[in-house]
Amino acid sequence: MAKAQPGENCFYQGRMMKQEELANLLNSLSTQIESRLSQFNLKSKYTHEDIKSDVFLLVQRLIASGRLELHLDVDGELLLVRIKGDLREPIINPRAWLRTVAFNYIRGLHREHKRFLDITSEKWESSLSIGQSNVVPFPRHTHPMQYIENLELREKIKQLPDEDSEILELFYFKKLSYAEISSHLECKGYPRYTEGNIRQKKFRALKKLRQLYL
Template identity: 35%
Template sequence: MNGIKKNLRQFNFPDNQVYDVIHQTYLRGIKLLDSGQEIENPRAWIRATSLNVIREMSRKQKKEQSWDSHLIEHQRAVKDSDNSEDENLRLLELALKKLDPKDYKLIVLREIEGLSWKQVVSHLASKGEDITEASARQRGNRALKRLRKIFFELKNHHK
């Protein structure tokens, strides 16, 4: 546990997130064992896997901070400008917020972060949601249709 805390501090995370890291590492171990693979050196595997979990947490935090700063910049731009393009962006933002969280996540991963469908499936699998690439693509297309519908409803309502 001290090694995990050391790694958390190295990535500027609070010590209390040690249990999140242990939990994620445990889940990955269970998944690995369920797939029929063996862990030959459990201590080394735990050390490496927990470090990977912390790295992923760090990447996720940086992406979220980047996304938040872009969102804040965009919100400021919307306030400063009256043109229809900014209005459309504001309505799109509202439409995104009204989406189901799963639809929102798919659209963010695919359209905003620019991930491939394979990367989207991999990301969802790391969060415990196992789906095929084809079903992810289909869900993504349906999510975009719902987003369009909400967007145009908002647009017609704001005229």
């Protein structure tokens, strides 16, 4: 096996340090994220760990698409640079920026759940009676994390253990609820899991997915 060159070691160590610092900044927002989830009545559906994991993945997508760069200053503090064409705009306060991203994400979750609750039974019946029985215009489990649906993340999800990969696939791409995921897994021979079990397993799978970026 070829040995990694010194420059390569420095590159990967630097990348790991940046990702760890990003995770630390998100962890420092846990209390504020919990408060915002309570404000929008979402604590029964999401935890601060769910939100932090999703925002972490969003940042990875922005980096992969060339719209964001992460750097460390001489003191080891994280610096974020927003890329707009030929313009490079430093984000003065990365923690405040991440907080804004997290809060906007929670607000988006609230809008999606509210839209779901506003759908009347008449709308459901009319939607399902137009001859498209396999197409539901208002998904039962709507998740605004559309940015996770890209090839890079999907490939990394496939690198996870089978059960973890299955849960993330069903949650993010098939839009299944925790109860539906539990039933699906049971049909495939997995033990009978409660919705709480699935939530925890999804959280642990996201932590493993995060490690693939470190």
